[in-house]
Structures are given as C-alpha cells and as structure tokens.
Amino acid sequence: MASKVVVTGVVLVILTALIVFLVEFFVPVSMKSDMNTFCRSVIMKMEIEGGLSAEVKAELIDKMRNRGFKNITVTGSEYAKYGDEMNLRVEADIEFSRLMHLFGRTSVAHRVVYDKTFIARKVVN
Amino acid sequence: MLPERLVLKLILLSKLMPPKELILLNIFRNSYTTGDYMTQRGYEIRDEIRNERKDERGDAVLDVILLAAIVVFVVIPVFYYVLENYLLSVKAQMIRDAVDMTNISAYEAIRAENLSGNTLEIDYEKMQSIYRGLLAKNLILYEDMSPKPESIADEKVLIDSLLVFSEGNGVTCPNGTMLDRPSIHACVIVPVKPSLYRQFILEQAGKEYFELKIHVDSEIPIDN
Numbered sequence: 001m002a003s004k005v006v007v008t009g010v011v012l013v014i015l016t017a018l019i020v021f022l023v024e025f026f027v028p029v030s031m032k033s034d035m036n037t038f039c040r041s042v043i044m045k046m047e048i049e050g051g052l053s054a055e056v057k058a059e060l061i062d063k064m065r066n067r068g069f070k071n072i073t074v075t076g077s078e079y080a081k082y083g084d085e086m087n088l089r090v091e092a093d094i095e096f097s098r099l100m101h102l103f104g105r106t107s108v109a110h111r112v113v114y115d116k117t118f119i120a121r122k123v124v125n
Numbered sequence: 126m127l128p129e130r131l132v133l134k135l136i137l138l139s140k141l142m143p144p145k146e147l148i149l150l151n152i153f154r155n156s157y158t159t160g161d162y163m164t165q166r167g168y169e170i171r172d173e174i175r176n177e178r179k180d181e182r183g184d185a186v187l188d189v190i191l192l193a194a195i196v197v198f199v200v201i202p203v204f205y206y207v208l209e210n211y212l213l214s215v216k217a218q219m220i221r222d223a224v225d226m227t228n229i230s231a232y233e234a235i236r237a238e239n240l241s242g243n244t245l246e247i248d249y250e251k252m253q254s255i256y257r258g259l260l261a262k263n264l265i266l267y268e269d270m271s272p273k274p275e276s277i278a279d280e281k282v283l284i285d286s287l288l289v290f291s292e293g294n295g296v297t298c299p300n301g302t303m304l305d306r307p308s309i310h311a312c313v314i315v316p317v318k319p320s321l322y323r324q325f326i327l328e329q330a331g332k333e334y335f336e337l338k339i340h341v342d343s344e345i346p347i348d349n
Contacts, residue, residue, distance in 0.1 A: 007185040011192050018196060022204045026211065033215050040222050047229065083233045116223065117262040119230035119255070 014102070021099045028094050031067060032112050038063050039090050039114045042076075046086055047121050052076030060090070070095050070109075080120035090114040205321050212320050213337070216277055220315050220339045223263035228309040228343035230259050231289075235345070247289045256287060260313070279334050280316035287311050289345075300340045312340045 042060050046052050052074075061072050069092040077086035093109050100106040234252035261268060265276035272278040288310045290296050297303055298310040316334040319326045327333065 003185050004188070007188050011188065015192070015196070015200075018200065022201075022208075025208055029212060029215055033218065036219060036222060040226075043226060116226060117259060118226050119233045119259070121229070121232055 017099060017102050024096075024098050027096055027098075028110050028112075031069070031094050034067050035064065035069065035090070035092065035112060035114055038067075039088060039116070043088055043116060043118055046076060046088060047118060050081065050120050051079045051086070052088065064090075064092055068096070069093065077120075082120055084120050085117055086120050087117050088114070209319055209321055209326075213317070213335075216317055217337055217339060219277055220264065220313070220337060221341055223260065224311055224313050224339055224341045225343050227256055227259045227263060228311050228341055229345075231256050231287075231309050232345055247291070249289075252289070253287070256311075257284070260284070264315070277317070278315045279318040282316075283314040285312040285314050285338070298342055302340075302342050304342060307345045308342045309345060310340075310342050312338065314338050 038060055042052070042056055045056050049056075057074050057076070060074055064072050072090070072092045074088075074090050076088040077084075080086045091111065091113050093111055095107060095109045097105045098108050231252045234248045234255055235246065257268075257270070260266070260282070261270060264278055264282060265273045266278065266282055267273060270282045270284075272280065272282070286299055288298070290298065290304050290308050290310060292307065294305065295303065298308075300310070300312060302310075304310075315337045317337055318334045
C-alpha cells in the first residue's frame with residue numbers, strides 16, 4: 001500500500017513536469033504570433049500615412065514591451081511617396097524561464113525578426 | 126483439524142508481524158501438540174504474505190510501465206499533434222498576412238489617373254511584376270520563387286491565381302467568396318514541411334511536403 005502511494009506520487013510529479021515542459025513550447029510561438037499582429041497593424045498605418053511616425057513606433061515598442069519582449073529594435077521607412085517601396089523591420093528578444101529538468105528552470109532567449117516590404121498608397125496632392 | 130478461531134488468530138498475527146519474526150518466535154511449534162503442522166502452516170502464511178508483497182511490487186512496476194506507455198504512446202503524440210497544428214496555423218497566418226500585404230501593394234498597378242474616380246484600370250503586367258517581387262521579399266524567396274534558407278516555405282511557391290475584380294458587386298471569386306467591393310483575389314500554394322518528427326510524418330503521409338493553399342481577397346480602396 002505504502003509503495004503504491006509513493007509510486008503514484010512520483011508518477012504525478014513526473015507527469016506534471018512533463019505537461020509543464022510541453023505546454024511551455026507554446027510560449028515563444030504565441031509571442032511571435034502576437035508580434036506579427038502588432039507589426040501588421042503598424043504596416044497598415046504606414047501604408048496609409050506614407051511612413052513610420054514616431055508615435056506609431058513608440059506605441060509599437062510599448063505594446064511589445066508589455067507583452068514581454070526585450071531589446072526591441074524598430075526600423076521603418078519614414079517617408080515614402082505613392083508607389084514607393086517601404087519596409088518595416090522589427091527585432092526583439094523573447095526571454096522566458098523554462099523547465100529544463102525535473103526541478104530546475106533556466107532562462108532562455110530567442111531573437112525574433114519581423115521584416116516586411118510593401119508599397120506606399122498615400123497620394124500626396 | 127485446527128479450530129477456525131485459532132486459524133483466524135494466526136492469520137491476524139501473521140498480518141501484524143513480519144513472517145521472519147513469527148518464525149523466530151517459534152510461536153507455532155510451542156503452542157500446541159500439533160507443532161509440525163503449525164510450523165508448516167506458519168511457512169504457508171509467510172509465503173502467502175511474501176507473494177502478496179511481490180504482487181504489490183508487481184503492481185507498482187506495472188503502474189510505472191503503464192504510465193510510461195501512456196506518456197510515450199498517448200500524451201506525447203497528442204501533444205505533438207496539437208503543437209504541429211498550432212505551428213501550421215501560425216505559419217498559415219504569416220503567409221496570409223504576407224499575401225494580403227502583397228495584394229494591397231498591387232494597388233500600385235492601378236493607373237494613377239483613375240485613382241480619384243470609381244473606375245479601375247489595371248496594368249496587368251506591372252501588377253504581376255510587383256506581385257511576384259513583393260511576395261518573394263515577404264516570404265523570403267529567390268526571384269524564381271524558390272525558398273531562401275530562412276524562408277517559411279520549404280519548396281518553390283506557386284501563385285495559383287491572381288485576379289482583379291473591378292466591379293466587385295455580388296461577384297464570386299474562384300474560391301467561392303462573395304465580393305462586395307472591387308478586390309484583388311490571390312491564391313498561393315506554399316509547400317511546408319512539418320516542424321516536428323518531420324521525416325516520420327512525411328513518410329507516413331507518403332508526401333514530400335504539405336501544401337498550404339492560402340486564399341486571400343483584399344479589397345481595393347478606391348475613391349477614398
């Protein structure tokens with residue numbers, strides 16, 4: 001009876017650790033997906049406004065920082081006339097603590113990049 | 126023949142004490158005149174208890190084996206299936222964004238003199254060239270649409286259809302979407318390989334890669 005309790009306990013601990021380990025795979029993918037969404041909305045603004053304004057840039061950095069990104073770098077075309085190619089490049093680090101073995105967590109970092117090219121649609125009269 | 130009460134007492138005693146100690150106490154031999162029988166019975170009870178303990182140990186080993194089997198054959202495959210689907214949906218979303226962005230950029234192919242009006246005249250050659258160029262940049266492809274090493278695609282990308290619907294009033298695109306406004310319809314086929322257990326999954330599916338067919342209809346903003 002006692003051995004069963006011990007075995008069940010150990011099994012539960014291992015199973016919980018395994019589930020936590022597996023679920024943590026989703027964290028960076030989910031963060032990258034959010035980053036894509038933030039950047040896509042910035043691109044839509046850039047297309048219409050003809051460039052990346054300081055406010056839009058600051059707003060993007062703020063959103064990404066709140067989502068947990070570190071070392072954020074945003075570069076984008078500041079002015080483009082109708083038909084010109086524009087570019088938005090965003091780089092950031094995803095840092096999070098991850099279960100690496102049964103009772104130990106280690107901090108890991110991934111560099112993620114968003115780099116898209118598009119065309120300005122703003123007609124300057 | 127032993128009285129029932131005595132047998133019950135011995136069984137109870139044997140449950141409470143380890144068999145080794147029971148034998149050391151020599152309780153069976155000295156209690157009654159049928160000493161040999163009792164000793165034999167004591168050994169039997171001891172063996173029964175040993176067997177029970179072995180069974181318990183066997184149960185624990187069986188539990189561990191069962192758990193390992195459940196983890197290996199159920200938990201991990203289900204998890205990887207979910208993760209793979211999630212990764213595919215994220216990839217599809219990234220490609221959809223790139224295609225949408227490229228569609229809208231094809232707006233540049235509209236003849237500028239018509240931009241302020243409600244009519245659309247498209248320079249189709251220019252549109253094709255803009256489209257291919259921008260799609261290649263956004264999906265990180267070479268000019269011939271084959272993937273660069275860091276591309277999301279794993280094989281050559283194919284533009285299945287690229288159409289402009291200048292009327293867009295109750296028109297249906299080739300993929301069945303009803304369009305209410307002038308739109309650019311694009312359907313792009315992007316071959317991707319699974320991220321996990323890549324070789325095994327492809328072998329099981331009998332394919333070299335999976336084809337993500339991404340269909341996007343982007344409205345053209347006219348007279349805005």
